[in-house]
Amino acid sequence: MRTLKAKLTIAAVGSLIIGIAAYSVLSLAAAERDLLAQAEARETAQTVNLARDLSQRVVSLQQVLRSTADQIDPALEQLDDALEQHLQAQPALLQQFSNLFVAAPDGRMRLVIDDAGTRRPRTSLADRDYFRKVLAEKRPVISDAVPGRISGEPVIVFVHPIVRDGEITTLIGGALRLASRNLAASLLERDTAQGSDELLVVSNEAGMVIAHPRGDQVLKRLVVEPRFDRAFQEWERQGSPAEPTGMLLQQPGEIVSAAGVAATGWVVWRATPQAALLAPLRQARWQALRHAALVIVVLGVLTFAWVSRLLKPLRQLEERALRLFDTGRSVHDGWPAAGGEVGALAHALRHVGAERAHLESFTHQLLAQLKSVMEAAPLGIGFTRNQRFELINPAWCQMLQREEAELLGRPASEIFADSGDYERLGPLVRDAFSRHGAYAGEWPFRRKDGTVFWAQLNARPVVRDDPTAGTIWTFADVTELRASREHLEWLATHDQLTGLGNRVAFEQRLKAVLGHPPAALLVIDLDRFKPINDRYGHSAGDAMLKAVANALVAHVRAGDLAVRTGGDEFAVVLERCPAEAAFRVAGEVQRAIARAELTWEGQTLNVGASVGVAPLSDEHASVEAWIAAADAACYAAKAAGRGTVRLARTGGATVIPLPRQDAGG
Numbered sequence: 001m002r003t004l005k006a007k008l009t010i011a012a013v014g015s016l017i018i019g020i021a022a023y024s025v026l027s028l029a030a031a032e033r034d035l036l037a038q039a040e041a042r043e044t045a046q047t048v049n050l051a052r053d054l055s056q057r058v059v060s061l062q063q064v065l066r067s068t069a070d071q072i073d074p075a076l077e078q079l080d081d082a083l084e085q086h087l088q089a090q091p092a093l094l095q096q097f098s099n100l101f102v103a104a105p106d107g108r109m110r111l112v113i114d115d116a117g118t119r120r121p122r123t124s125l126a127d128r129d130y131f132r133k134v135l136a137e138k139r140p141v142i143s144d145a146v147p148g149r150i151s152g153e154p155v156i157v158f159v160h161p162i163v164r165d166g167e168i169t170t171l172i173g174g175a176l177r178l179a180s181r182n183l184a185a186s187l188l189e190r191d192t193a194q195g196s197d198e199l200l201v202v203s204n205e206a207g208m209v210i211a212h213p214r215g216d217q218v219l220k221r222l223v224v225e226p227r228f229d230r231a232f233q234e235w236e237r238q239g240s241p242a243e244p245t246g247m248l249l250q251q252p253g254e255i256v257s258a259a260g261v262a263a264t265g266w267v268v269w270r271a272t273p274q275a276a277l278l279a280p281l282r283q284a285r286w287q288a289l290r291h292a293a294l295v296i297v298v299l300g301v302l303t304f305a306w307v308s309r310l311l312k313p314l315r316q317l318e319e320r321a322l323r324l325f326d327t328g329r330s331v332h333d334g335w336p337a338a339g340g341e342v343g344a345l346a347h348a349l350r351h352v353g354a355e356r357a358h359l360e361s362f363t364h365q366l367l368a369q370l371k372s373v374m375e376a377a378p379l380g381i382g383f384t385r386n387q388r389f390e391l392i393n394p395a396w397c398q399m400l401q402r403e404e405a406e407l408l409g410r411p412a413s414e415i416f417a418d419s420g421d422y423e424r425l426g427p428l429v430r431d432a433f434s435r436h437g438a439y440a441g442e443w444p445f446r447r448k449d450g451t452v453f454w455a456q457l458n459a460r461p462v463v464r465d466d467p468t469a470g471t472i473w474t475f476a477d478v479t480e481l482r483a484s485r486e487h488l489e490w491l492a493t494h495d496q497l498t499g500l501g502n503r504v505a506f507e508q509r510l511k512a513v514l515g516h517p518p519a520a521l522l523v524i525d526l527d528r529f530k531p532i533n534d535r536y537g538h539s540a541g542d543a544m545l546k547a548v549a550n551a552l553v554a555h556v557r558a559g560d561l562a563v564r565t566g567g568d569e570f571a572v573v574l575e576r577c578p579a580e581a582a583f584r585v586a587g588e589v590q591r592a593i594a595r596a597e598l599t600w601e602g603q604t605l606n607v608g609a610s611v612g613v614a615p616l617s618d619e620h621a622s623v624e625a626w627i628a629a630a631d632a633a634c635y636a637a638k639a640a641g642r643g644t645v646r647l648a649r650t651g652g653a654t655v656i657p658l659p660r661q662d663a664g665g
Helices: 004-070 080-088 091-096 129-137 185-193 229-237 274-310 312-322 340-376 394-400 419-436 479-493 503-513 530-536 538-554 579-595 623-639
Strands: 099-103 109-114 117-119 154-164 167-177 199-203 209-211 247-251 254-261 266-273 380-385 388-392 439-446 452-461 471-477 519-527 561-566 569-575 597-600 603-606 608-615 645-649 652-655
Touching: 004 091, 004 154, 004 167, 004 247, 004 254, 004 266, 004 274, 080 091, 080 099, 080 109, 129 154, 129 167, 229 247, 229 254, 229 266, 254 274, 266 274, 312 340, 380 394, 394 471, 419 439, 419 452, 452 479, 479 503, 503 561, 503 569, 503 623, 519 579, 519 623, 530 538, 530 603, 538 561, 538 569, 538 579, 538 597, 569 579, 579 608, 579 645, 608 623, 623 645
Parallel strands: 608 645
Antiparallel strands: 099 109, 099 167, 109 117, 154 167, 199 209, 199 266, 247 254, 254 266, 380 388, 380 471, 439 452, 452 471, 519 569, 519 608, 561 569, 597 603, 645 652
């Protein structure tokens, strides 16, 4: 299977398979679409016809009741026994309804006739909506599906009033039991008799089932029927239309059509499985595939025989190419006498043989120069392929305290301080290669003795678009440089004396918090600090500032930022902190600073603090406005006698004094 003739045969047969398959798929897909379109049109037409038949039946039932009512004269109307005999003398009427009844205008049931005979129940229809509608409109009415007053089963009631001199004197009605499928019995039985998987259902305009092949589904919502659930939801989204012209609705695996029943508000639903309609087409598909497979096999054998004959010179060319670098044989002997691509390939191979000696000499010289460069380089230089070391220079080995033999052929991940770092490095290198063609980054590495150091790692692919060609790396120890840089970065955002954040960190944090309440800003100005500086000197003052910083840090959360903004002034940024909590923290900070003591030259020194609290509010449109509000509150604390906390509110600082015993300074 690895021979060229086999591959050409496979390519030819593969093209044939792809062509046949593509044609078959497209043709069958088009046939399937056409078949489904025809089936959808046919199903919709059948559903419309069923709805029309049901409408005609409803009209027929109404006409039967009207005819019966027209035959009742005023004298007959007054006598229950005579009415009973009149109705029983019409067997066709009794066959149309589950029961017949006669009711008085006040709703009293005069008599009921069904399969069990004639009864005169003591019940009333006055509370029925359809009865009230007949009285109000004085015309025939068809009820919604309701529980039967006599049988208790779900029924639909047809009522026809007898009107004399503009007033209703008697009501003639007939009921259809839904559970026994009287409503659409002929339609449902016709559907069942076909022996198919089609399902026919009738619902009212609210989507309640009033006819179903299974009686237990009557008076349930159509959405619970799994073969109509999606279609019903789409129908509701469209406004529950009852179109007599029919409509198609989406239902997975089904063709669902619906049509309104004229003059009733009912809807006939019909579901037909798509699989049953497509079965003949799919059977034809498998038959066509079997025939196509037979054709492909025959053509494949013929193609293989033809290609084998064409490629006979390749065998001779292969044998000669295997001895291409045999120094004991002339480079011009043993080649096949062939034209075309085989002859051109033989000529190219002869040229390769002639150039071989020259290339080998040049390669040896180049390798010698490369080795000298790598040994003289002060940086670590290495080459990896398939994530393993294939070449490294002495400087690389020295930094890792390893011998060359300990690294060659080993996974590159072994020199990293953490194997997880190597896994994270891979995606970064691939992304950098694709964007810039090179990578640079700092990573921690582990020496042979276990110590960890940081190195600057630079990489460039040998071939940018071919990861398998390998990667060239340079390696330099930057541990001291990194430590110096980190120290400078720390100094940029911290106060050297106290270790707290400085003004730069303070303003950065305020910008980040601004617009994200709840938050608060504390501004702290030390009381009685200048006398310590004046009397004991700046060394004592510096020591006192450190003690204050320690007290400050001990009474705020780890996530809060405490800063020294200058001189004896401090500030705290409280994130996610309501005004009440901020005021409480300010009090704790004030008391903690007041309790901080410094022993200096036999004396116990301490200071007090005035604290301004500015909760973040909508009126703080900028960092400067927020700081100004906190400063104003702090000035108010100073003016109030020092050792106090003031809360900034709209319109100025509000004085909220601390308890006297905790006031501190």
